[in-house]
Amino acid sequence: MRILLIEAFYGGSHKQLADLLQEEIEECVLYTLPAKKWHWRARTAALYFMQTVPANANYRILFASSVLNLTELIALRPDLGKLKKVLYFHENQLAYPVQKCQERDFQYGYNQILSCLVADIVVFNSAFNMESFLTSIGKFLKLIPDHRPKDLEKIIRPKCQVLYFPVRFPDVSREHDKDPESFFKVLLKLKEMDLPFHVSVLGETFTDVPALISTSKKMLNTSQNQDLVFCWLRQDSVFAFVITDIFSEAKKALESSVLHWGYLPSKDDYFQALCMADVVISTAKHEFFGVAMIEAVYCGCYPLCPNALVYPEIFPAEYLYSTPEQLFKRLQNFCKRPDIVRKHLYKGEMDQFSWAALRGKFRSLLTTEPREDL
CATH class of the missing domain: 3.40.50.2000 (Glycogen Phosphorylase B;)
Structure with a gap:
């Protein structure tokens, strides 16, 4: 050797x-x-x-x-x-x-x-x-x-x-705290407006270093009238703080919209979940690369990321937002017009990764x- x-x-x-x-x-x-x-x-x-x-x-x-x-x-x-x-x-x-x-x-x-x-x-x-x-x-x-x-x-x-x-991209036919509070606050606001969407939250936790991955999936029915599905990624991070009660609170408040809440041990199942999602969202306060976001985009998700950290280096400007209000408006529009994201062709370059x-x-x-x- x-x-x-x-x-x-x-x-x-x-x-x-x-x-x-x-x-x-x-x-x-x-x-x-x-x-x-x-x-x-x-x-x-x-x-x-x-x-x-x-x-x-x-x-x-x-x-x-x-x-x-x-x-x-x-x-x-x-x-x-x-x-x-x-x-x-x-x-x-x-x-x-x-x-x-x-x-x-x-x-x-x-x-x-x-x-x-x-x-x-x-x-x-x-x-x-x-x-x-x-x-x-x-x-x-x-x-x-x-x-x-x-x-x-x-x-x-x-x-x-x-x-x-x-x-290592999958073979698909179509993968400091990441700030779950911001993500769930936006979803709860969408819920209050009675906008249609579904969400699944999938999680992985190291012994005492949480590394939550939260994703959302489309229903098996792929009709254009199907509710939009959001995918929030708590990407793998070896440095993290304690997960707050926002997860349990959000799960209860979003209960009627939740498709899945729990860890997917199989990488194939994880990629399949990403392939069924419409929009992948990051609310990261710290990120040095973002493997999970790149995997999700490769699987067909429309990315929405903070206009900060590593994201401007990875994603074109149209996929970046600067404030929670901007994120909410983008998602609100997508809920009303799911065809915007379902017909969208990603304008960035994935092969370089x-x-x-x-x-x-x-x-x-x-x-x-x-x-x-x-």
Whole structure:
């Protein structure tokens, strides 16, 4: 094996990428920790992998997500320090909101900065992710009371590149808090106006890190007179806050419009649900890429996303909204005129996010230059 893949939080998009690389790239070996207790993974994973990853003279590449404290691992395992070290950012801690600024919160971002300094190549899943991280380094380090390091952005930036998360699209015939309050408030307002729609909420929860996916589906009858179906995505996120009572309150208030409420364990069933949906809605307050939104659009959903975060990088302007009022007006119009979305052809480009389009770039990333003497 020439490529060592390490994933300290083996779940969600982290798992998807690790599995994809292991399946599609030759000579890969994967070591993981379960997607539980993210904060402890960030604190202690390096020590665990120090003991569990066996020494192997054939390794040439080390690929890890930024959950791992790469600096600690390299210090504990000098043999791995000789490898070409690639650090992949699904999300970054400098731009991720915290409810209270605490010393431990500083440590997570600080660890990511140190890992960047140790890595040979730093890869981000979007330009938004990269720029929000790099441009926050200076401000972030001002939290240090004195003797602050300087010019770290200038040192790290030349190592950085953007390589979109590779989505393995399904074979279909047509996949900080994401702010469920905003979504359900809009639906309740539509309900008060007696506008026709249905909704299904599907959820997945890691042990103590909620990662709710909420979707809506069309009825099996595909008549143009069928009520519109909304799809709200609580995309997989390893950093999340506690789910509030808004879910139970909304379920009760929307009861007559609910088609399904619960987790779909099968990926095929999940994609089928997306294929039966009309509109996919994000009310995210934080997003670095948005795999689930892209999957939903590929499955035929009309996307509505905040005009912020990574979304302007991914979706054309007509699919963005700036305020909850704008979102409500768009959905109100769609309820009255479902043909608008059912006859709509998406105007963006999905192929650029596919594994087929990104395969070559990842293969190049996971190769060593001939001059390297390990």
